[in-house]
Amino acid sequence: MKNLLSRFLLLVIFIFIVSLTNSYAQFNDYTLKLGLQANGLLADTEFDKENRPPDPEYKFSGLGRLFVRFEFFTPIIETELGGGFGRLAGQDTTNSNWWTYIIPADVRFIISPFDMDVWNPYIYGGVGGMYFYNDQKPAVSPGKEPEKEKGLTTIFPIGLGFEAALSDELLLDFSGGYHFTGSDDLNGWSNKNSGGKNDGFYNFGIALIFVSGSGASDNDNDGLTKSEETELGTDPSNPDTDGDGLKDGEEINTYVTDPLNPDSDGDSLKDGDEVRRHKTDPLKADTDSDELTDSEEIEKYITDPLNKDSDGDNLLDGREVNIYKTDPLKVDTDADKLSDGDEVNLYQTDPLKVDSDGEGLMDGEEVNMFRTDPLNPDSDAGSVDDLVEVNRGTNPLDPTDDVIKIDVPIVLEGITFATGKSDVTPESEAVLQGALKTLQTYDDIIVEISGHTDNVGSSSSNQKLSQKRADSVRFWLINNGVNPDRIIAKGYGEEYPRVPNDSSDNKRKNRRIEFKRIR
Numbered sequence: 001m002k003n004l005l006s007r008f009l010l011l012v013i014f015i016f017i018v019s020l021t022n023s024y025a026q027f028n029d030y031t032l033k034l035g036l037q038a039n040g041l042l043a044d045t046e047f048d049k050e051n052r053p054p055d056p057e058y059k060f061s062g063l064g065r066l067f068v069r070f071e072f073f074t075p076i077i078e079t080e081l082g083g084g085f086g087r088l089a090g091q092d093t094t095n096s097n098w099w100t101y102i103i104p105a106d107v108r109f110i111i112s113p114f115d116m117d118v119w120n121p122y123i124y125g126g127v128g129g130m131y132f133y134n135d136q137k138p139a140v141s142p143g144k145e146p147e148k149e150k151g152l153t154t155i156f157p158i159g160l161g162f163e164a165a166l167s168d169e170l171l172l173d174f175s176g177g178y179h180f181t182g183s184d185d186l187n188g189w190s191n192k193n194s195g196g197k198n199d200g201f202y203n204f205g206i207a208l209i210f211v212s213g214s215g216a217s218d219n220d221n222d223g224l225t226k227s228e229e230t231e232l233g234t235d236p237s238n239p240d241t242d243g244d245g246l247k248d249g250e251e252i253n254t255y256v257t258d259p260l261n262p263d264s265d266g267d268s269l270k271d272g273d274e275v276r277r278h279k280t281d282p283l284k285a286d287t288d289s290d291e292l293t294d295s296e297e298i299e300k301y302i303t304d305p306l307n308k309d310s311d312g313d314n315l316l317d318g319r320e321v322n323i324y325k326t327d328p329l330k331v332d333t334d335a336d337k338l339s340d341g342d343e344v345n346l347y348q349t350d351p352l353k354v355d356s357d358g359e360g361l362m363d364g365e366e367v368n369m370f371r372t373d374p375l376n377p378d379s380d381a382g383s384v385d386d387l388v389e390v391n392r393g394t395n396p397l398d399p400t401d402d403v404i405k406i407d408v409p410i411v412l413e414g415i416t417f418a419t420g421k422s423d424v425t426p427e428s429e430a431v432l433q434g435a436l437k438t439l440q441t442y443d444d445i446i447v448e449i450s451g452h453t454d455n456v457g458s459s460s461s462n463q464k465l466s467q468k469r470a471d472s473v474r475f476w477l478i479n480n481g482v483n484p485d486r487i488i489a490k491g492y493g494e495e496y497p498r499v500p501n502d503s504s505d506n507k508r509k510n511r512r513i514e515f516k517r518i519r
Helices: 002-020 226-232 248-255 271-278 294-301 317-324 340-347 363-370 386-392 426-441 459-479 504-510
Strands: 032-044 060-072 074-091 097-111 119-136 150-165 170-181 200-212 447-452 487-491 512-517
Touching (some): 060 097, 060 200, 150 200, 226 248, 271 294, 317 340, 363 386, 426 459, 447 459, 459 487
Parallel strands (some): 447 487
Antiparallel strands (some): 032 060, 074 097, 097 119, 447 512
């Protein structure tokens, strides 16, 4: 027996070493297993216990068996249904041989708690029934209980074993155990004095198992089979191998991301955060194509990674940040009443300067209110800055009003006097308001107010009258706030007529007040 056992162990070790080179089977991951098993049997009866022969010889016999295995609720527990045919043999107390044909059928529960690729140890226990037929009776002394030649009995197989992988579809199974039975008649001899001990037998088996559906399970519920995960290199016991918040199956089948890389697009955001929280594309570092990565938008600039122009100013967020240095969350970074986009795209002004031309008007005021050029401090090129013109009330788009020319008289049309009088009439004040505004606008000029008459009367009287009328206008302006030092009044009488004094209409035209800048 020792020689036989040593050979069996050597065979087991050899097959186990061979199986190491094919270590890819998934023992607890299959649809169905079908096995063909050969068993060596060793009887355990009265003759092998208290009634041993004087020089016993162990008789090994055999059992062929067919079985199927399938998972029982959980991969850790398998159910095996099997049956076979064999012969159980032994020796009686006289060293005579006996044998019994047996047909066992049983259900076994196999517990294999290890998820291993190379070999799979297990223990088993079960219950079943067995038909037996004693074909060779033992030679025993008369007077014993009559033997039972055949019958049915319950069996309770227990034992342990292991599976070794030859491939994903083919396994070798090695097992050993014991069969308890409910009968004392397996050896064709019953001894009531045996204390109620029933017959049994040891078994040592080797089986070839064919595996169907290996690797087809999804124990981690990630949407990938175990075989698929093995091929991909993901962890079949971890639904999220890279820890990015997406199941491996989602990454492969839905988002086409890398289940082994938590940041497939390299934008410093986990794929799961992109999908679940930010709704960005985990395969694009810059989802909205605004020249900023999604991570920069979310973590640094707080812009919208799904909107290339977060503030709606017609500039890409990335260009605002990287080129123009403007604020991608503010339409008008410099608060000059022009959007950053308009400054860059339409007016070429500086979106970081309120007043690009530095004349004192905001770019937005120049464009929207005064229609002046925000890049030119003197839009009308009349020699006076736009701000000065705006403040004094002249038109910054009209160069003719930038300055009043020296020694160019302006007739203040509409100023009238009573005949021979010098008092300013109320209707003349509307005209004088214009002169007043000019002096207020051009606050650095000095003017001459000149009086003129027609030729009615003597020259000396006309000269005096014209002086009084010029003085009346000067006093009116002074009374309305003009510095006296800025106004000179001078009467010229009839000396400088505008037109010939040959008609009443022409004489009216010659009776006038003129306004002239002298400095």
